[in-house]
Amino acid sequence: MLEIRQLHKSYPIGDSSLHVLKGIDLSVEEGEMVAIMGSSGSGKSTLLNIIGMLDEADEGEYILDGLAIKNLTEKKAAVYRNKFLGFIFQSFNLINYKNALENVALPLYYQGMKRKERQELAMFHLEKVGLANWAQHLPKELSGGQNQRVAIARALAANPKLLLADEPTGALDTQTSHEIMAFIQQLNDEGKTILMVTHEEDIANMCKRIVRLRDGVIIEDTKVTQVRAEQYV
């Protein structure tokens, strides 16, 4: 599914620069559910953003589904993000003046799907996350957990192959976190490849593989037995 070799990334800070990723090698197969762990500032988000084509690496190779991601035009990158990738953010990143249904339908709009079709599909995904009755509500009228479920529905709407989640439970309480994780696990069961950044051990253990970052390199990469989230719900 994806292949990363000797990936480097630095941020310029004043005259000097901060070397955040110092040669990452990572390969993820289809259907995997990977947790990227590490202390705060270790470069987890940076790595995920590069994988999600929201950011660019300075050096190294990145091959996504057979395509080398390098110097893509922004138009091409947009198409890839739309068809291939689904994002779930810690802060949900919903558009605050659009209701739940419209938010979920937005990626489909950029796919050029017809309005009616789009709304039906968006509704289908909202039902899937259990929010059919909240379709007409604005983000500010929904709880954190509900908003994250809207965000998940949105990420799923375009039926992406790879789901990228940056601390999806970071803003939620334990109970809600587990509900969200149960969803994500279910998606993985259905075959979605999932890459998730977290710094919580119990959340990481709900994935099937844990990659640990420290000082910009991978220090550990192990398969784990998945802890099912349903049991806590």
Added chain:
Amino acid sequence: MFKFLIDRDTWQEVFDSFSKNKLRSILTMVGVWWGILLLIGLLGSARGLENAFNRLFGDFATNSIFVMGNTTSMPFKGFQEGKRVQLTLTDIKKVEENVEGIEFVVPRNITQSLVVRNFLSGRFSIMGDYPILDKVKKKKLIHGRFINQNDISDRKKVAVISDDIYKQLFQKEEDAIGTYIQINSINYKVIGVYQTGTMNFGPSEDVHIPFSTFQQVYNKGEKIGFLMITGKPEYDIQQIEEDSKLLLKNLNNIHPKDSQAFRSFNLGKEFAKLTGFLTGMQFLTWFVGIATLIAGVFAIGNILLITVKERTKEIGIRRALGATPFEIKRQIVVEAVFLTLVAGLFGIITGGWILIILDHFFGQGAEATLVNASVSIAVVFIALIILVVLGTLIGLIPAFKATSIKPIEALREE
């Protein structure tokens, strides 16, 4: 692109973004609206003023002079100063033949007389005129006709009167044509009634009789009261005035430097001053109007700039979901165009109202300050298009900025 414009979603997006940014949208629209409103108000008033002036001068050939004999102030060729200057028909012919650029020279005579009709009477100015007067000083006839060549040849006892006299000597609605009035106990048949102009230069004029009749009745011989000269449009009317006066001085043994020998009034010169004033005012109007428009455009641009800065995160989200930079810019352009267009059209409508109101208060009656205060539709639409285009271009600058950074940087913006 056309499909995009008729797409309901496009307008849903526009509408959503308005309802989210109400205050800002309204401020932008007020900027454009005010610009167009001011432009229309100013241009319309300037045009109205210009029309008012034109109406005021409309009856006169604007490149004309009138000259009247006075008394000399310098001795010359054995003549003492203080000599009365009496112009004659010979002078007229000479001026007509010798001064370059002359279109018409019109001799006139004037006297004051008692005019009687039935039991009504009054003292009025009686003018002896040629038909050609009409070319120099348009008579707006309400009834009948002006003096013609026949009247001159046959020395007919006919009179053309102003509506002022008509009001004094006739009953309301009474038909004056064909009736007789007595001037110095001589009967004249009324052949025309004309509307008194709003502006008059020179002596007041009430009753016009044929020049030849005047000559005979008042025993004038070759003498004339004063003359009016009009120049051809391509000639300098001031030069014509100087040349004519010099010639007349020569013919009448007057010192060439004698400045009091003639009384004269150069309408062309006065009119040029007013025209200059009007041109200046028009220039000022345009200057203010364009400055307003530019200010309006900057207002829009500024507001759009803030809008896009605040919307950077939203743009980041949209890009993460797969919006191409083109799609984002297109949306912003549609918003900007729609915003300025609606505001501009509203400005045009309210500007029209302003002109209607101005017309109501200042545009009524014969002596209105503003006549037909209006602006050409073309000018208004060009202004509107300029606003829309500039507003869009300025709006695009921040849109370009928001799409040229990496999506993650846009997303990080709070």
